[in-house]
Amino acid sequence: MLFLASQSPRRRELLRQLGVDFDVLDVDVLEQREPGEPPLDYVSRVAREKAAVGLLQVVAVPGAVVLGADTEVVLDDDVFGKPVDAADAVRMLRRLSGRTHQVVSVLWAVSAGREEHASCTSRVEFAELSEAAIAAYVGTGEPFGKAGAYAIQGRAAAFIRRLDGSYSGVMGLPLHETAGLLGRFEPVA
Numbered sequence: 001m002l003f004l005a006s007q008s009p010r011r012r013e014l015l016r017q018l019g020v021d022f023d024v025l026d027v028d029v030l031e032q033r034e035p036g037e038p039p040l041d042y043v044s045r046v047a048r049e050k051a052a053v054g055l056l057q058v059v060a061v062p063g064a065v066v067l068g069a070d071t072e073v074v075l076d077d078d079v080f081g082k083p084v085d086a087a088d089a090v091r092m093l094r095r096l097s098g099r100t101h102q103v104v105s106v107l108w109a110v111s112a113g114r115e116e117h118a119s120c121t122s123r124v125e126f127a128e129l130s131e132a133a134i135a136a137y138v139g140t141g142e143p144f145g146k147a148g149a150y151a152i153q154g155r156a157a158a159f160i161r162r163l164d165g166s167y168s169g170v171m172g173l174p175l176h177e178t179a180g181l182l183g184r185f186e187p188v189a
Contacts, residue, residue: 039074069173
């Protein structure tokens with residue numbers, strides 16, 4: 001039985017596209033980067049901790065596999081998490097404006113007897129954003145709850161000049177890598 005250690009509606013939607021049956025677990029993991037921790041190591045650690053905390057909830061379920069994932073926006077070695085308020089969202093979008101950043105997604109699948117992971121890094125180039133465009137976008141509320149203060153599948157799609165990598169990975173769950181990872185546990189339908 002597959003369990004997704006995430007309350008993200010985007011991750012649930014994406015995982016359904018693979019045609020697998022799964023249940024959702026509510027996990028609470030502190031998402032705080034350690035001093036000097038490289039961005040990829042940080043994202044991997046958080047995804048693994050989500051999976052491990054989820055496994056503790058279902059360890060008695062025979063054949064339980066827990067999928068944990070984390071996705072972060074990285075620019076100049078800074079990790080952009082979810083904005084805490086409108087001013088933080090504006091700050092993030094100003095920094096992303098006219099620049100190319102990375103979106104790093106890491107997945108961990110864990111069971112009682114094993115654990116494996118996969119990762120995906122995409123490069124996203126933003127167009128120059130005017131102050132008015134940033135304010136209007138933040139005013140929609142869409143940036144909240146999204147790493148880097150934007151949703152590629154929403155209105156922010158108009159900001160993206162170029163994407164080199166995984167669209168679903170930028171959304172929060174790279175499907176190619178997820179299918180491969182789950183396939184190492186059992187075949188995906």
